Amino acid sequence: MPRDHLTVADVLGMHTVLMQRYGGALGVRDPGALEAALFRPQTGYYDDIVAEAAALMESLAINHPFVDGNKRIAFAAADVFLRINGWRLQQQPMQIYAEMMAMFESGTFDIAHLDPWLRRFARAGEE
Template structure:
């Protein structure tokens, strides 16, 4: 059975990231946070990678937090995948550059994120 992150877990992860890397703490839009949290669980997606891409897109694009939305989107996906026996195997600088490139090119969307995660996410039973 798949393990999904809760709203509280994502909010807690956001607080940890803000404390560690700086920025403004707080939830800007509770509805956007709840929507992002439950999007992967809607039954629409074929696999965990698609669910992770949906979570990443929603957290980054819908801006549920005052600051750090891209950071929390990546960290949440990393935790979600780890909870379900997947690991992102990539150099962190390389992956950061690729995700920021998608964002700057206005391609930070489900299809592109799904491709990126398919390339780097590996199952570890």
């Protein structure tokens, strides 16, 4: 089934909103890293949409395409990517973000851990 994917413009807009709402510097540090992160889920390598969302999340957080707010945009982009494709995260956003930060602190923020972690609360076709 074809998927809808986020564009650079989509993510730039989300980043602007996040920085205005929660604080932080605007600006792209590495345009190539941003494009690569957005292209990664489109490679055809991943088995399903949850794996694609995990890959997007990892790339945006680890590759630091933005001056500030890379972890925040990683979560927001993965959430929106799932939503535009009919999926929902069945967990409070602040709980998800807290778990993400714990993964960073423990050194487990990678695709091998993100994929099963997202599967715990990603659901198709639910509001």
